[in-house]
Amino acid sequence: MAIEETGENPIKNEGDIVTCRKLIRNVATTAGFGMTDVTRIVTAVSELARNVYVHAGSDGVMRWQLLYQPGKIGIQLVFEDYGKGIPDIDQAIEAGFTTAGTMGMGLSGVKRLMDEMHIQSELGIGTTITVAKWGRAK
Amino acid sequence: MNHSHSKYLSNFKNWAEQKRFLDFTEKDVEFLKKLHPFAIEYADSFVDQLYEHLLQFPDTKRFLSDEKTLNRLKLAQKAYFMDLTSGEYGEEYYQSRIKVGIAHQRIGLPPRVYMSTYCYYMQLIIPKIYGNPMFDVETANGVFLALHKIINLDQELAISSYIHAIDEVISRQTEEILEMSTPVIQIWDGVVAAPIIGMLDSGRTQQFMERLLEAIVETNSPVALIDITGVPQIDTATAQHLIDTINAVKLLGSQVIITGVRPVIAQTLVHLGIDLSGIITRPTMASGLKVALDKLNIKVMDNPRA
C-alpha cells in the first residue's frame, strides 16, 4: 500500500509532543528506516518539538516529508514556530547552553543524531529548524 | 495502516471466503454488468438527488460545508456507485470499501448515514431494474439479488473497518493509560523495582518519583531498580527526569540501578552527549538484580539437589 509522503502536526501542548513522536515513528518505520535510525529520528523529534513547546512561547508546527534519491530514502522534518527567536544560534547549539536551567544538550544532540540540521531564527518573529536523515532504501 | 491483524476486519484473502459465504458468484457478476450501462447513465442524477437529500438534514449537512468539498464528495460518490456494477471486485475494490469505514470513523460520520445512502440508492435504481424493457422478470430478479449481495459485501467491509478504526482508538488509549501508571514493586527484601513503560514525560515523572520514594521508605530498601526496557527512546527531558529521580533516591540514602538499557538507547544517549557515568546501568533486569543482591551481601545459591 502506498504511504503518504508528507504531512504535519501542530505543537501546541505537551500532548502534541507525544503525537509528533508517534507519528514520525510510524512514518519512518513504514518508509523503511532501521530500528536504530528510527530511534534517533524520534529522539530528535522529541527534542525539537519540546524546544518549541518550552522555549518559543508560541504555537508551532512540525512538517515532515519523505525524500527519495537513487538507492536512498530520507526524511526531512521542519519545526516552525512564531515565538521569540534565538538571539545567538552558535551559542544555542553549544552543548550545555540553556536558558531554561535544563541540560542544554538538545540542539547539540540533534545535530549528532541527524545528518543535516539548519537553523533559521529571527528575534520576535520565530524559529525554523530543518533536519534530515538519510538511510539506505529497502 | 496495517489491516491484516484485526479481529474485526477480514484481509483481502478472507474476503473471498466472505463472497463464497454469501454465494456471490460469477453469475452475480454477470447480472451486475448488465445493470452497469444504466447505472452509468443515471449516475449523475442519482448523486445529485442523493446530495440534495443529504443537504436537507442538519446532521449530514455539516459534513458538506462548502462547494468544493461537496463537488469532491459527489465525484467520489459517483465513482463509488459506478464501481458497484463495474464487474471488477478485486483488491482495488476491497481497498476502496475499507477506506470508507476508516474515513467515516475519522470524521465522525455515523454508520447510519452510510447505510441509508445505500437505501436511497436502491430506491432510485429499483425502477431502472424492474421498469427496464431490456430485462425480463427473471433477469430483473437476478440483477436485484446480485445488487443486494454486493451491497451486503460492501456494508460488511465498511462497518468492519469502521469498528476496526474505533478499536484502534481504544487500544491507543489503553496504551496511553498504561503509560500513565508505573507500578513500584518489592522484588526482594531490600530491593524495589519499577518497570517504566512508555515515555517518562514531565506529567508522569512527578507521580512516579513520589511513588518510588514512598515505596523505598515503606519497604526500607537500600536499592531500587528502574527498568527502562519499555521506554521507546530517551531524550534530554527524560534523562533529566531520570537523573532527578536518582538524586532524590540518593537523598534517602538508597541507590538506583537502571536496568533494561538497550543498545539503541545507549547509542542515542551517547549522541545526545548525556553522561550517565556516575550511574550503575545494566542491560537486563536480571543482571541489575544480581548487582543489587551483591550490594546487600546476599548470596543466592543453586539448589544442590536440583
Ligand SMILES: Nc1ncnc2c1ncn2[C@@H]1O[C@H](COP(=O)(O)OP(=O)(O)OP(=O)(O)O)[C@@H](O)[C@H]1O
Ligand atoms: N524554538 C526555540 N525558540 C526559542 N529559543 C529556543 C528554541 N529552541 C532552542 N532555543 C534556545 O536554545 C537553547 C538551547 O536549546 P537546547 O535544546 O540545546 O537545550 P534546552 O532545551 O535548554 O535543554 P534540554 O534540551 O537539554 O532539555 C534553549 O535553552 C533556548 O534558549
Ligand SMILES: [Mg+2]
Ligand atoms: Mg531542548
